[in-house]
Amino acid sequence: MPLTRRNFIQMVPASAAALTLTGGAKAAEPIHHVTVLGGGFAGCTVAKYLRMWSDGEIAVTLIEPNSNHVSCIMSNLILNKRLKTTDLTFEYNDLQVKYGVEVIHDRALRIRGPQKQLRLKEAGWVSYDSLVVATGIQFDKIPGQDFRKVPHAWIAGGQSNNLRNKINRMPDTGTFVMTVPKAPYRCPPGPYERACIVADILGRRSGYLDGSSSVAPRVIVLDANPGIMAEKGTFTSAFNDLYGDIIEYIPNAQVESVDSDNLIVNTSQGSFAGDVLNVIPTHGAQNILRVSGLTGDSRWADVDPVTYASTNTLFQDVYVIGDAQGTGQPKSGHMxxxxxxxxxxxxxxxxxxxxxxxxxxxxxxxxxxxCFSPITYDQASWLTAVYSYNPDTGSMGLVPGSLGEAHNWSSRNFNDMFTWSDNLFADTFK
Amino acid sequence: MRVSSTITFGKLLIAPAVLILSIHSAIAEDQTVNRMIASQCAQCHGTNGYARGSYPDLGGDEAKDLADHLYDMKGEDRPSGIMDHQALGYTDDQIRRIAQYYSTLPENGGD
Structure with a gap:
């Protein structure tokens, strides 16, 4: 059935009433309808839990342009071929069949808060009762960056395979140059984890790590921030000791432009050429939030962490969760x-x-x-923290003592990493 | 629908008898608050505490056992594991609420 403005609104209660819910509960007549934008970790979890916790009393329509989701979590393991993109690809079948979420593949372009309307690329303007915006991130444009030649690989999928193939083809003792975006960015330990994985790939392939070759490959890490942003103890040790001859870490390097044909990145700390260039641009909330006015003067949408409702009074019943919101909590799928x-x-x-x-x-x-961070081919570290709402400040704060990181990387952590991700994926998508 | 102090909306309506028996010590509590805070364990321990792989199940645990376990981890002199740090993130009352909630769920719910 082609989706039109009229039947979009009509089809939701009709299909929700016909659901079979888990737990043998009788499907209830919906009392409310929630539209969710984005089928990643935030969007799928809210859709699932709205259905599960309301026992079907709330109808949910999830709008996502892609037919499935490729998890960024674990996607650095595509680079060293421990995983394939198919291992990290999640369909929306379980949300539809087990939980009765209606899934529509369309792209949301604009939100009109006062009218409670949403513009979709295919269906045009539609109305919503409540809207949850979970659309993730959008990259700033860097002059000269062509993502085919200089991949970001910071939204998983084809870009991950692109970067893997480039690493695969580069000289064993060549130079890999990567950048770390200005914080806040998605997955604080992720760029440093990537540096370790690439150092491990090249260090093994060249024979440098096992001592069979004396020529070290190079991994240059250009960080826009003044220092390592997560798991500082772990990554300082890995950069200085484990990969001391391979990784060169340069802080305060702001990317200015990229020469995609000659694989050169120009930064505030100088120009760097590599056999492979991996530039992760600074990012903010998706364009739909910006053009609709949800971000105001910020890069992220300001929300009340009690509800995740937008603090912009023009957007009643609009919620923003995941990487797009601006509460200051780390941007990750787990969060x-x-x-x-x-x-x-x-x-x-x-x-x-x-x-x-x-x-x-x-x-x-x-x-x-x-979260767990692979440091070598078969060893990982971890990082953990708990945040709690402070009624006095109206914000989420780190609970003292809850922030911790692994004392060392280990194969046990590496195995636990798969248990962790398996549970997180299931709690989100299944 | 309005909720009473012991019986609340959504899934919890399914087993009111279990709930009433198990929350006798906290009769005025909002069970959806306990459910919300307990759901924060599910990222690693599975939806409703039914874990995959080697991580422990929480669903159906005895409230006292689970709470005591978390209190022990919270009290570690030198926290070293993920759960030692996680336990430090919660007040004693929050730990009690988490444990109370999981004790209301059936033990074999993940099967």
Whole structure:
């Protein structure tokens, strides 16, 4: 059925009423309809939990331009061929069949807050009751960067394969040059993890790491930030000791332009040429948030972390979760999942006429982050933290003592990494 | 739909008897708050605490056992594991709420 403005609104309650829910519960007549933009970690988790926790009382339509999602989490392992993109690709079948989420493949272009309308590329303007925006990130344009020649590989999929192929073809003792974007950016440990993986790939391939060759490959890390932004102990040790002759770390290097044909990146710390160039541009919320006015003067959307509702009063019943929101919590899939549950709970309460601001709830708003970083082909480290809502400041803050990182990288951590990601993927997509 | 202090909306309606029995010590608590805070464990321990792989299941755990385990980790002199740090992220009351919530779920719900 072609999606038109009229049947978009009509089809939602009709299909939701016909659902079979998990747990043998009888499908309820929807009392509210939520439209979710974006089928990544934030969007899929909020869709699933809205359906599961409301016992079908809330109808959910998820709008996502792609037919599936390729996880950025674990995608650095595509570079060393431990994983393929297909291992990290998630369909929307479970959300549809198990939870009764309606999935529509279309691209959202604009939000009109006062009218509570949304413009889709194919369907045109449609209305929403509540809208959850979970559209992830968009890169700043760097003069001269052609993503085919100089991949970012910071949104997983074809770009990950592109970078893997380039690393595969480069000389064993060649030079790999990569950049770290200005914070806040998606996945704080990710760029440093990537540097380690590439150093490991080239160090093994050249024979330098096992001592069979004395010529070291080079991995140059150009960081726009003044220092390593996550797992500082782990990565300082890996850069200085494990890969001391391979990795050269240069802080305060702002990317100015890229020569994509000659593989040169020009920065505030000078120009660097490589056999492979991996430039990860600085990023912000997707364009739809910016053109619609959800980001204001910021790169991210300001939200209230009690609900994840936009603080812009023109956008009633609009919520922003995941990387696009600007609460200052780390931008990661794990965190996006965590925020989605707070948001889902709040939307369900609102649909039932209940406040999200009870003293009891305000004292118990927490999110957490946990992630593993591969450091070698078969060893990993980890990082973890818990954030809690502070009613006095109205913001999420790191709970003292909860921030921790692995004392060393190990094969046990490497194995745990797969258990962690398996559970996170299932809690999000299945 | 309005919720009472013990029976609440959504999935929790399915097993009110289990709920009422298990929350006798916290009769006035909003169970959706406990569900919300407990759901923060699911990223690693699976939806409703039914984990995949080697991570422990939480769903169906005895409340006292799970809470005591978390209190022990929180009390480590030198926190070293992920869970030692995670446990430090929660107040004692939050830990009690998390454990109470998982104790209301069936033990074999992940099968």
């Amino acid at each position: 996006a999942n965590a925020q989605a549950k707070i948001c889902a709970d709040s939307i369900i309460r609102t649909a039932h006429g209940l406040s999200s601001y009870t003293e009891e709830r305000l004292q118990n708003i927490t999110t957490n982050s946990a």
